[in-house]
Amino acid sequence: MTADPQSGPLLSVRDLRTFFSDRQGVIARLLRRKSGEVRAVDGVSFDVVRGETLGLVGESGSGKSTLARTVMGLVPATGGSASLDGRELVGLRRREWRPLRRRIQMIFQDPASSLSPRFRVSFLLREPYVINKVPPDQQASVDELLDMVGLSAEQANKYPHELSGGQARRVSIARALALHPEVLFADEPTAGLDVSAAASILNLMRDLRDRLGLTYVLITHDLNVVGYFADRIAVMYVGQLVEIGLGDRILAHPRHPYTQALLACAPVPDPHLNEGHLDNVLGGEIPSPHDPPSGCRFHPRCKYADPRCTDEVPRLEDLGEGEMVACHHWRRLDLTPQPPVEATAAAAAVAQTTL
Amino acid sequence: MSDPLLTVAGLEVVYHTDAGTLPALSDVCFEVREGQIVGVVGESGCGKSTLGAALLRLLSPNGEIVGGRVMFAGRDLASLSSGELRKVRGRGIATVFQDPLTSLNPTFTVGQQMIDAERAHGQGRESKDVLRRRAIDALTRVGIPDAARRIRNHPHEFSGGMRQRIMIAIALLHEPSLLIADEATSALDVTLEAQILKLLKEINASHGTAILLISHNLGVIAEVCERVVVMYAGRAVEEGDVYAIFDRPLHPYTRALLAAVPSPQHRGTTLAAIPGRVPSLLALPPGCKYADRCAHAVAVCFAREPASLARGGLRVRCFLYDDSLPAADKPRADWAKAPGRA
Numbered sequence A: 001m002t003a004d005p006q007s008g009p010l011l012s013v014r015d016l017r018t019f020f021s022d023r024q025g026v027i028a029r030l031l032r033r034k035s036g037e038v039r040a041v042d043g044v045s046f047d048v049v050r051g052e053t054l055g056l057v058g059e060s061g062s063g064k065s066t067l068a069r070t071v072m073g074l075v076p077a078t079g080g081s082a083s084l085d086g087r088e089l090v091g092l093r094r095r096e097w098r099p100l101r102r103r104i105q106m107i108f109q110d111p112a113s114s115l116s117p118r119f120r121v122s123f124l125l126r127e128p129y130v131i132n133k134v135p136p137d138q139q140a141s142v143d144e145l146l147d148m149v150g151l152s153a154e155q156a157n158k159y160p161h162e163l164s165g166g167q168a169r170r171v172s173i174a175r176a177l178a179l180h181p182e183v184l185f186a187d188e189p190t191a192g193l194d195v196s197a198a199a200s201i202l203n204l205m206r207d208l209r210d211r212l213g214l215t216y217v218l219i220t221h222d223l224n225v226v227g228y229f230a231d232r233i234a235v236m237y238v239g240q241l242v243e244i245g246l247g248d249r250i251l252a253h254p255r256h257p258y259t260q261a262l263l264a265c266a267p268v269p270d271p272h273l274n275e276g277h278l279d280n281v282l283g284g285e286i287p288s289p290h291d292p293p294s295g296c297r298f299h300p301r302c303k304y305a306d307p308r309c310t311d312e313v314p315r316l317e318d319l320g321e322g323e324m325v326a327c328h329h330w331r332r333l334d335l336t337p338q339p340p341v342e343a344t345a346a347a348a349a350v351a352q353t354t355l
Numbered sequence B: 001m002s003d004p005l006l007t008v009a010g011l012e013v014v015y016h017t018d019a020g021t022l023p024a025l026s027d028v029c030f031e032v033r034e035g036q037i038v039g040v041v042g043e044s045g046c047g048k049s050t051l052g053a054a055l056l057r058l059l060s061p062n063g064e065i066v067g068g069r070v071m072f073a074g075r076d077l078a079s080l081s082s083g084e085l086r087k088v089r090g091r092g093i094a095t096v097f098q099d100p101l102t103s104l105n106p107t108f109t110v111g112q113q114m115i116d117a118e119r120a121h122g123q124g125r126e127s128k129d130v131l132r133r134r135a136i137d138a139l140t141r142v143g144i145p146d147a148a149r150r151i152r153n154h155p156h157e158f159s160g161g162m163r164q165r166i167m168i169a170i171a172l173l174h175e176p177s178l179l180i181a182d183e184a185t186s187a188l189d190v191t192l193e194a195q196i197l198k199l200l201k202e203i204n205a206s207h208g209t210a211i212l213l214i215s216h217n218l219g220v221i222a223e224v225c226e227r228v229v230v231m232y233a234g235r236a237v238e239e240g241d242v243y244a245i246f247d248r249p250l251h252p253y254t255r256a257l258l259a260a261v262p263s264p265q266h267r268g269t270t271l272a273a274i275p276g277r278v279p280s281l282l283a284l285p286p287g288c289k290y291a292d293r294c295a296h297a298v299a300v301c302f303a304r305e306p307a308s309l310a311r312g313g314l315r316v317r318c319f320l321y322d323d324s325l326p327a328a329d330k331p332r333a334d335w336a337k338a339p340g341r342a
């Protein structure tokens, strides 16, 4: 791990907000009684130090991609700040972005739609240089880029639809790396890949982190992936962070009931460890950011909720050392998952006797 | 033990393409017993969906079953007329696929689509009210709140998880004895995935519906399946009880798949990704299809294809377990140099 807490944060996000207007078309606008805004990102703050990987988790629709796109300047922020190495990114004009764009890049959630189907891989890999007007002596060759992400030189002549899911993902990573970024947002880099392809992408990302000192914000809803890869984990729910802290701590001792519920849902690739596992599945669905619940946004689904939770918004309490949690009752809850040891022994005994 | 509900024996499927005839499934054999949940796992392109589609003769137009037998509830599916086959689809075997949006028609309400599905399977003589009531019951059963009202909504008015529940409700309308779920949870986030898996398990327990669960997620397989079929390049390379497959896998490919799964315990280590890739169906090697990626491969593995053998409660297709080979020709089980759990 190359994280160095002495130097200030490389990426710093403060009270970032991204609201979308809820009016899509004229008809919808005329018919909709309740117009208003979709608070996709609603007051998010975190820091990432150089060389660190921050994992960002949360259910579909919690605002993870919007947060990343806002920091990248691809979606305008409604308010708040995001800075790279002390340089403010919010509100920059396109021209002002140019020198910074090279330092912060993103692997998009859906590689198929982020790679234009009309161009060959060789062009797609040069495109970032063209767009960012990078002088030729600072450009890596197509072969170098392909090699960096473990693709053979023949792939250069292919069109995106001729690539497998894993190969398309590698091209997308190579495009992001072409500009030698310091910070890389990786949005669901292993989603839709089978286990072997996912393992090679994670190995590649790990290797690049070690070789180039990359700083990652890894967005995923696969808790096994963040658990494997991230140094710290931030948990997002309906546009807000509910908990952030060291990966090991979050996995072993979650403080927020939502974090606990997410962990309880992760499928475990071991039939001994998931006896009764599905009994604890978090019910219901994530509410729309158009009309978030009062008080604690998690209260309608929280098994620990009391009247205070419906009325009062819990503040994100700073516990120092980068640990934060937003729950009224976290101090009196013990959410540490039950050690699966006894379950394993019991299940193993059963398996033995039935053989 | 109950009788097999589904018996697949020596199934062979090809796809006819401009580039040639692709052998997509070769000599696939396995059983699903009544009320059992059987998982099918393997890398992308190994033939999992082809298998699911072939069972119902729902292959794409260029696909063809060229050998083997599929017996369902004592009848050979190949011998059925198209009318009888239509009855089996729906009443006997139903399917749920990955993407509910492409399977649901966006222009009709969920209620209309469910009533149409009921009619298509020969319940046309019942009154619309009866069909509607049955649709509402089916939606309620899969956990759609306020189903009587929601039945008037269009598919896009539901979330992804709700749409998948609707697909399951439609599949269950006729109380099938076998449900084929092809990557039914792969597009969902962890909570919705867990909710759907829980639902499938509940249906299995309450209605005795057998399930063939196709997934490339080993966590999902371990979570719900009793038995597992591991597919590689169109072959079932290992098959058996879920505990045996996860605790004492025999096939080098199964071991490699299990070793590649990331977990917090692997933090700071390189994951054991399987080197190379699944061979192209256009140029399958003559011997064991896994030979070019297998750390144990020896001359015989490149020369001929291993047969399926019974070992330790599993069926496995690998020369490591073929005692008819002279010891000198046999690959060696030196697991230290291969990816996999010790």
Ligand SMILES: Nc1ncnc2c1ncn2[C@@H]1O[C@H](COP(=O)(O)OP(=O)(O)OP(=O)(O)O)[C@@H](O)[C@H]1O
Residues within 6 Å of the ligand: A020, A021, A038, A039, A040, A058, A059, A060, A061, A062, A063, A064, A065, A066, A067, A109, A221, A288, A289, B189
């Ligand atoms: N351009 C937009 N206009 C209106 N609403 C939007 C827009 N983009 C996103 N949203 C809404 O903002 C919320 C957050 O979406 P976002 O894509 O950021 O979630 P996510 O956490 O990345 O989810 P997933 O895991 O599915 O990728 C959702 O409710 C989404 O519908």
Ligand SMILES: Nc1ncnc2c1ncn2[C@@H]1O[C@H](COP(=O)(O)OP(=O)(O)OP(=O)(O)O)[C@@H](O)[C@H]1O
Residues within 6 Å of the ligand: A194, B015, B016, B017, B022, B024, B042, B043, B044, B045, B046, B047, B048, B049, B050, B051, B060, B062, B063, B216, B281
């Ligand atoms: N209609 C078709 N024509 C030609 N080849 C096909 C067709 N459908 C599938 N194939 C090929 O058959 C093989 C098996 O495909 P199949 O979809 O069954 O794999 P799978 O195991 O379901 O993969 P995935 O995990 O990606 O869904 C692949 O090599 C695929 O390219």
Ligand code: SF4
Residues within 6 Å of the ligand: A256, A257, A258, A296, A297, A298, A299, A300, A302, A303, A304, A305, A306, A309, A314, A326, A327, A328, A329, A330
């Ligand atoms: S504040 Fe209340 S509702 Fe929110 S997570 Fe904590 S206990 Fe649950």
Ligand code: SF4
Residues within 6 Å of the ligand: B251, B252, B253, B288, B289, B290, B291, B292, B294, B295, B296, B297, B298, B301, B306, B317, B318, B319, B320, B331
């Ligand atoms: S038959 Fe040979 S190549 Fe194939 S899996 Fe077994 S040892 Fe490996």
Ligand SMILES: [Mg+2]
Residues within 6 Å of the ligand: A064, A065, A066, A109, A187
């Ligand atoms: Mg997203």
Ligand SMILES: [Mg+2]
Residues within 6 Å of the ligand: B048, B049, B050, B183
């Ligand atoms: Mg498939």
